[in-house]
Amino acid sequence: MFLEVYLIALSAIVIIALSFFLGWYINSKFGKNSIFVAKEEAKKILEDAEKEAKQIKREKLLEVKDEWLRKKQEFDNEVNTKRQKLQNHEKQLETREENLEKKFDVVLQKEKEVKEKEKYVDSLKVELEKKKLELDQLIAEQNLRLEKTAALTAEEAKKMLMENMINKAKSDAAQAIKEIREQAKIDAKKEAQKIIVQAIQRTAVDHSVESTVSVVQIQNDEMKGRIIGREGRNIRSFEAVTGVDVIVDDTPEAVILSAFDQYRREIARISLERLIADGRIHPARIEEVVAKVEQELDEEIQKEGESTVIQLGIHGMHPELIKHVGKMKYRSSYGQNLLQHSIEVAYLTGIMAAELRLDANLAKRAGLLHDIGKTIDKSTEGPHALLGYDLAKKYNEHPIVINAIGSHHEDIEMEHPIAALVQAADAISGARPGARREPLESYVKRLENLEAIAKTFEGVAKTYAIQAGREVRVIVEPDKVDDEFSDRLAADIAQKIQEEMEYPGQIKVTVIREVRKIAYAK
CATH class of the missing domain: 1.10.3210.10 (Hypothetical protein af1432)
Incomplete structure (x- = not known):
């Protein structure tokens, strides 16, 4: 605002200077009359400029004063608002302080009550200790009387009681297990038999027991000599290439191929039949035919696999x-x-x-x-x-x-x-x-293992593997194994057989407990 006043004054001075310059110029041109007129005009212009400057200054001062009053009013309002908030906070703090004092009084009262109760509890503890000592003394006196009456010490009586309880618990548990297992077996067996029988009835696949030999028919016994070759070179070459033993004996019009590997035996059979049909039998021809048969059999294997997955x-x-x-x-x-x-x-x-x-x-x-x-x-x-x-x-x-x-x-x-x-x-x-089929040695060993596993359990007197190893009968000592324990013993033996042996199908475990009482009439 003051800057504007300053600029207006500066403008007036410039105008006055210009007026003097103009007056001097006119005076030099038009004479003294013109100078006088110019001075008068300049004086008038200067007076008008001063009046205008004062008017502007007065207006600007009024504007500044109004602005100051407005800012002062806003500041006062803001101060009043904050003062009001501060007063509200002070009231809240006073209220909280009063509440805290009340709560503190309550806590002091509670502490006083707790101390009184602790004193009461301490007195009760003392009384309880006295009663406990009296009770222990009475129990000790009672135990001494019981020991004298029963002729048993406390440890012996406790041990006897625990044994009776354990035997009773075992008996009850065995009975419960037996009932649960029998019911579960009935329900599960019915459903499982139904599903398995349906599956077996709907599946009819032939079984064939593979042998370890193949018989190749020949036209006459003269062919045997050609198969053997000079000094046995043909048969040795054939066995080396195929990995199959060739047995040429007195069997008429037949040569036997022996090997456990069916794949190698099949290659040897087809190769020998082709060599016999061709008539050319020598080491080089044998290697050629066997290589060709192997290739053809590999292709047949791939086709057989594809046919099987399509079939299923x-x-x-x-x-x-x-x-x-x-x-x-x-x-x-x-x-x-x-x-x-x-x-x-x-x-x-x-x-x-x-x-x-x-x-x-x-x-x-x-x-x-x-x-x-x-x-x-x-x-x-x-x-x-x-x-x-x-x-x-x-x-x-x-x-x-x-x-x-x-x-x-x-x-x-x-x-x-x-x-x-x-x-x-x-x-x-x-x-x-x-x-x-199963080799005789492994079959006998399996039966022996079956009987040996059953004999490892306590109370077992004799064991017999019957029905080709599909059932084991266990004879127990009747004074050591009761009826309820027999059921659990059968399940335990079956579980151990299942864990330790490999066998086809299933094995039935039969526990036999027989009590014989003999008397003679004389």
Whole structure:
């Protein structure tokens, strides 16, 4: 504002200066009269400028004063507002302080009451201690009287009581377990039998017990000499290339091929038949024919695997796994053809899974591949279940299928009901009459192990393995094993057999407790 006044005054001075300059100029041009007139005009202009400057100054001063009054009013209002808030806070603090004082008084009162109660409790404790001492003294006197009356010490009586209670608890528990187990067996057995019988009835797969020899028919006995060759070179070459023993004996018009490996024996059989039909039998020709037959048999294995998965309605399986499925045709398990066994397990697992409302396709897939580990090269060590587990995992099989393969002999823990179905179907397929054969030595050893396991339990007098090892009868000492304990003993023996032995199907455990009382009439 003052700057504006200053500028106006400066402007007036400039105007006056210009007026003097103009007057001087006019005077020099027009004479003294013009100078006088100019001075008068300049004087008038100066007076007007001063008046205008004063007017502007007065207006600006009024504006500044109004602005100051307005700011002062706002400041006063803000101060009043804050003062009001501060007063409210002070009132709240005063109220809280009053409440705190009241609460403090209450706390002091409570403390006083607690101290009085503590004193009362202390007096009660003292009284209780006195009563306790009196009670202990009475109990000791009573125990002495009881010991004199019963002729037993307190420890002996306690021990006798505990033994009676333990025996009673065992008896009650055995009875309860027996009732629960019998009811569960009845319910579960009915449902399981229904599902298994339906699955078996709907599955009709032939069983064939594979032998370790193949017989090749020849036209005449003269061909035997050509097969043997000069100084036996042909037969030695044939055995070296195929890995099969060739038996040329007195059997008319027949040559016997012997080998445990069905795949190698099949290659040898086809190769020998072709060599006999061709008539050219020498080491070079033998190697050529055997190589060609191996190639053709590999192609047949792939086709067999593809045909099997199509037959079962399985899709999306890795080609390498399909090839291993084809190899099952030339593998055996306890004399049972592995491919036929796996197909049967696949059908049984699929049917049982459908009855239980599980994924039937996934179940068939797991059943087909459960023994896939048996097709791996024999040089790879390890249980076939774990070998199959690793193989299926390598080719990204479904996790449920992988677990079923690895757990069907309980090498790993089962994670899905389908794994249990695969294990059951495997047992059903292997337990069928004539499905498998077992060497005499291992059969006898299994019976001995069965009897030995049953004898390890306390109270067992004699054990007998009967029905070709499908049942073990356990005769117990009647004075050591009662009827209730017999039921639990049968379950314990069955559990131990299940954990320590491998066997086809199931083994029945029968516990016999017989009490004979003999008297003679004379």
